Amino acid sequence: MVAGDDKQKKWACFNAGYKIWLEKNGGVQGDGFFQLLEHIQQAGTITGAAEAMGMSYRAAWGKIKTAEKKWGMALVTTRVGGETGGGTRLTPDASELLGRFRRFREEVDREIARIFTANFSL
Amino acid sequence: MVAGDDKQKKWACFNAGYKIWLEKNGGVQGDGFFQLLEHIQQAGTITGAAEAMGMSYRAAWGKIKTAEKKWGMALVTTRVGGETGGGTRLTPDASELLGRFRRFREEVDREIARIFTANFSL
DNA sequence: AAGCGTTATGTTAATTCAAGCATATTGAAA
DNA sequence: TTTCAATATGCTTGAATTAACATAACGCTT
Numbered sequence: 001m002v003a004g005d006d007k008q009k010k011w012a013c014f015n016a017g018y019k020i021w022l023e024k025n026g027g028v029q030g031d032g033f034f035q036l037l038e039h040i041q042q043a044g045t046i047t048g049a050a051e052a053m054g055m056s057y058r059a060a061w062g063k064i065k066t067a068e069k070k071w072g073m074a075l076v077t078t079r080v081g082g083e084t085g086g087g088t089r090l091t092p093d094a095s096e097l098l099g100r101f102r103r104f105r106e107e108v109d110r111e112i113a114r115i116f117t118a119n120f121s122l
Numbered sequence: 123m124v125a126g127d128d129k130q131k132k133w134a135c136f137n138a139g140y141k142i143w144l145e146k147n148g149g150v151q152g153d154g155f156f157q158l159l160e161h162i163q164q165a166g167t168i169t170g171a172a173e174a175m176g177m178s179y180r181a182a183w184g185k186i187k188t189a190e191k192k193w194g195m196a197l198v199t200t201r202v203g204g205e206t207g208g209g210t211r212l213t214p215d216a217s218e219l220l221g222r223f224r225r226f227r228e229e230v231d232r233e234i235a236r237i238f239t240a241n242f243s244l
Numbered sequence: 245a246a247g248c249g250t251t252a253t254g255t256t257a258a259t260t261c262a263a264g265c266a267t268a269t270t271g272a273a274a
Numbered sequence: 275t276t277t278c279a280a281t282a283t284g285c286t287t288g289a290a291t292t293a294a295c296a297t298a299a300c301g302c303t304t
Contacts, residue, residue: 011222013146020140020234028139047280056264061282078281081271085279100133104241111233112142119226169250178293183252200251203301207249 009121016116020108022101027070033063034101037094040076046088131243138238142230144223149192155185156223159216162198168210 021030032053039049050060068075075094080086090098143152154175161171172182190197197216202208212220 011219014144015146016142016226017145017150017152018140018142018230020138022136023139024136030139045280057281058265058283059263065282079271080269080281082280083272083278085272086270086281088281097133100241104138104237107237107241108140108234111237112230115226115229115233119222119229167250178295179251180253180295181293187252201301202251202299204250205302207302208251208300210251 011120011122014120016112016120018108018112020105022097024071027067029063029067031105033067034098034105036060036063037075037090037098040088041090041095041098044087044089046076046078049088133242133244136242138234138242140230140234142227144219146193149189151185151189153227155189156220156227158182158185159197159212159220162210163212163217163220166209166211168198168200171210 019030021028023029036049036053039052040046043049043052046060046064047057050057053060064075073093074091075097076088076090078086078088141152143150145151158171158175161174162168165171165174168182168186169179172179175182186197195215196213197219198210198212200208200210
């Protein structure tokens with residue numbers, strides 16, 4: 001720090017915010033949706049996934065159906081009834097899409113942090 | 123193109139969407155706001171800028187006041203009355219912030235496009 | 245003093261998006 | 275045939291954000 005450094009970090013008080021999503025045919029889904037898919041993959045039920053995310057079954061189911069309709073692809077296969085009551089699994093397409101989105105997101109996270117620092121930390 | 127290329131571009135039908143913004147003290151402003159600042163810089167009045175963006179003077183003025191309050195800095199200097207009726211100019215701080223946001227945005231645009239292509243065009 | 249164009253601000257209407265409530269259905273097990 | 279856990283959907287509220295309406299004040303010009 002030398003004389004004339006008053007302006008140093010004048011802009012460092014700001015933070016960058018952002019949201020990314022995928023879209024196709026007007027159907028838009030972002031972080032929350034793919035997080036939901038992860039939970040379905042892990043829990044084996046929509047009910048369990050919804051619970052884990054603190055949302056209603058109704059909301060979770062609605063998101064999935066909307067995405068399937070707009071994107072024109074099956075994202076889950078469901079069983080209803082039976083000894084466990086039922087269950088839900090991701091289709092292979094949904095699994096791959098989830099993986100691609102995750103990698104996409106990770107790289108974007110890194111790059112935005114870098115670009116922001118380059119422009120606002122001095 | 124060779125045999126077995128059926129899967130080619132299976133994911134290219136998707137597009138990436140995103141939004142970026144700056145925040146400080148809970149005050150959030152993105153593309154629309156900085157676009158408004160540009161128009162003020164160019165038009166010399168809030169009225170003209172609002173008109174150019176197809177929004178009401180009331181809405182434009184509200185955005186600016188909210189940002190100034192949350193961010194704790196003056197973004198515009200205004201004259202009221204007089205031969206032209208009045209006018210508005212950006213403060214030096216607002217001009218610099220606008221420039222930094224623009225550069226930030228340009229670089230993010232480029233990088234996201236690149237990362238998306240890398241993950242979804244094959 | 246009257247007019248014009250602009251800034252300044254409170255108040256209310258409208259629209260959109262998400263949350264919550266209610267209910268029906270399914271199929272194995274007891 | 276009753277129970278149970280889960281899927282499947284319609285419908286109603288509510289919250290939050292945005293748009294629209296209505297004035298007031300200012301200062302130069304005519």
